Amino acid sequence: MITREQKQVYKNMVFYSLMFFTVVVVLTVMYSANISSIQDLERIERQTYMKIMAEVDLQNKGFYPNFWGDSMQPVLSNTENTVINQDQRPTAWDICSSSCSPNHNFTSLEWFEHLEFSFKQFLLYRHCRYFPIIMNHPEKCAEDVDLLMVIKSVITQYDRREVIRQTWGKEQVIEGKRIKTLFLLGTSSNEEERANHQKLLEYEDYIYGDIIQWDFMDSFFNLTLKEIHFLKWFSTYCGNTRYIFKGDDDVFVNVPNILEYLGANVDLKDLFVGHVLFKAKPIRIKTNKYYIPQALYKKTHYPPYAGGGGFLMDGPLARKLYGACETLELYPIDDVFLGMCLEVLQVTPIKHNAFKTFGLVINKSSKLNREPCFFKAMIVVHKFLPPDLINMWKLVNSDLVCSQKIEIAQSNFEGQKTMEKLGAELSEPTS
Numbered sequence: 146m147i148t149r150e151q152k153q154v155y156k157n158m159v160f161y162s163l164m165f166f167t168v169v170v171v172l173t174v175m176y177s178a179n180i181s182s183i184q185d186l187e188r189i190e191r192q193t194y195m196k197i198m199a200e201v202d203l204q205n206k207g208f209y210p211n212f213w214g215d216s217m218q219p220v221l222s223n224t225e226n227t228v229i230n231q232d233q234r235p236t237a238w239d240i241c242s243s244s245c246s247p248n249h250n251f252t253s254l255e256w257f258e259h260l261e262f263s264f265k266q267f268l269l270y271r272h273c274r275y276f277p278i279i280m281n282h283p284e285k286c287a288e289d290v291d292l293l294m295v296i297k298s299v300i301t302q303y304d305r306r307e308v309i310r311q312t313w314g315k316e317q318v319i320e321g322k323r324i325k326t327l328f329l330l331g332t333s334s335n336e337e338e339r340a341n342h343q344k345l346l347e348y349e350d351y352i353y354g355d356i357i358q359w360d361f362m363d364s365f366f367n368l369t370l371k372e373i374h375f376l377k378w379f380s381t382y383c384g385n386t387r388y389i390f391k392g393d394d395d396v397f398v399n400v401p402n403i404l405e406y407l408g409a410n411v412d413l414k415d416l417f418v419g420h421v422l423f424k425a426k427p428i429r430i431k432t433n434k435y436y437i438p439q440a441l442y443k444k445t446h447y448p449p450y451a452g453g454g455g456f457l458m459d460g461p462l463a464r465k466l467y468g469a470c471e472t473l474e475l476y477p478i479d480d481v482f483l484g485m486c487l488e489v490l491q492v493t494p495i496k497h498n499a500f501k502t503f504g505l506v507i508n509k510s511s512k513l514n515r516e517p518c519f520f521k522a523m524i525v526v527h528k529f530l531p532p533d534l535i536n537m538w539k540l541v542n543s544d545l546v547c548s549q550k551i552e553i554a555q556s557n558f559e560g561q562k563t564m565e566k567l568g569a570e571l572s573e574p575t576s
């Protein structure tokens with residue numbers, strides 16, 4: 146009689162033997178002289194990587210002994226967070242300690258007691274602003290970069306990163322403009338799988354060299370940490386980067402349109418453009434993802450801010466934003482927080498209709514739902530998952546004949562009109 150445990154052990158043994166075999170094959174192939182080109186190597190590595198990831202998905206609930214070895218252990222030393230003056234920018238990532246004790250100052254306060262658990266947690270650790278860097282790529286910004294694309298992602302969404310690398314996130318030079326891509330990650334939020342996820346991410350980074358990872362857990366409230374970590378990272382390493390596109394890993398991005406827009410707006414100082422909300426109200430409905438208790442934000446409106454799904458800013462402004470954000474307490478919604486930093490600088494973000502980061506709410510049964518001519522005219526559209534993204538990418542980049550020439554550079558963009566012409570309905574969620 147075979148017990149469940151024995152079955153599991155057997156399954157694991159098969160899995161590990163397979164993995165070991167695959168790794169040996171890859172290493173053998175890699176180091177043999179049979180590889181005719183880098184592309185071959187990349188293709189083989191990608192296949193192996195996808196295979197491992199698929200296996201892990203299948204094994205998701207399985208038991209892992211210490212097969213992958215220990216996960217990285219950051220070197221600990223004592224660092225205090227200091228407010229960094231804009232003229233004293235670090236020249237390397239200077240945070241070495243992950244440890245940060247909760248701020249018990251709140252616990253005696255009446256209003257704190259009545260907060261929901263997640264907000265209590267947020268406040269107790271709000272003063273922990275910076276964490277060590279686990280994977281770094283300073284070389285990405287070593288030469289002049291015209292457009293740096295940075296994409297927020299989490300370890301398990303490897304398929305999104307994969308598709309982005311093949312589509313809009315492809316590193317290339319378009320009409321002399323150098324484009325680079327990086328993914329911004331924290332650590333796995335799945336405690337049991339953390340070590341395995343970490344190993345896979347290391348392998349992914351070994352293949353592609355495009356992952357920046359910091360030692361904080363990826364979670365919704367920690368997106369603000371990702372925001373300030375990126376600004377600090379950018380200020381440290383990217384002095385020669387002209388523009389940044391920052392966005393989510395589930396959007397459709399039209400890079401030629403970004404370049405066209407930037408080309409037509411070269412004289413704009415403090416450029417910050419996206420799907421900007423003016424006078425948005427904090428959400429007070431407890432079940433909403435964006436709920437904010439009165440105790441955390443008392444004002445009736447947020448400053449203007451751009452949806453975090455995708456926006457553009459210039460490099461010098463990003464460096465100023467790093468300094469401005471240093472003067473503020475962290476806020477649990479990352480894009481609102483960035484709006485607060487912009488307010489400190491007295492910079493008003495520009496609203497542009499080619500950014501649709503709050504999604505398109507279109508009649509689902511309508512064929513026009515996924516009209517490629519519409520996407521050809523856009524800069525960012527939320528929300529696109531891998532298979533749809535590839536299909537739309539192919540359509541938009543085919544010899545598509547669209548009835549109307551759309552001028553992206555125009556400040557009052559005609560995407561809306563086009564959409565109306567196409568007969569589809571376009572609406573935004575009320576905030």
Ligand SMILES: *[C@@H]1O[C@H](CO)[C@@H](O)[C@H](O)[C@H]1NC(C)=O
Pocket residue numbers: 247248250272
């Ligand atoms: C807690 O309050 C004390 C006294 O006001 C202050 O010095 C300290 O910095 C506070 N702790 C944190 C983590 O903010």
Ligand SMILES: *[C@@H]1O[C@H](CO)[C@@H](O)[C@H](O)[C@H]1NC(C)=O
Pocket residue numbers: 266267270360361362363364365366367
């Ligand atoms: C944010 O990350 C830190 C460091 O990993 C973790 O201690 C904290 O619980 C996270 N916060 C939230 C709200 O997830």
Ligand SMILES: *[C@@H]1O[C@H](CO)[C@@H](O)[C@H](O)[C@H]1NC(C)=O
Pocket residue numbers: 508509510511512
């Ligand atoms: C949605 O589109 C379908 C097909 O075009 C149409 O029959 C239906 O009436 C539309 N629904 C709404 C609410 O507009």
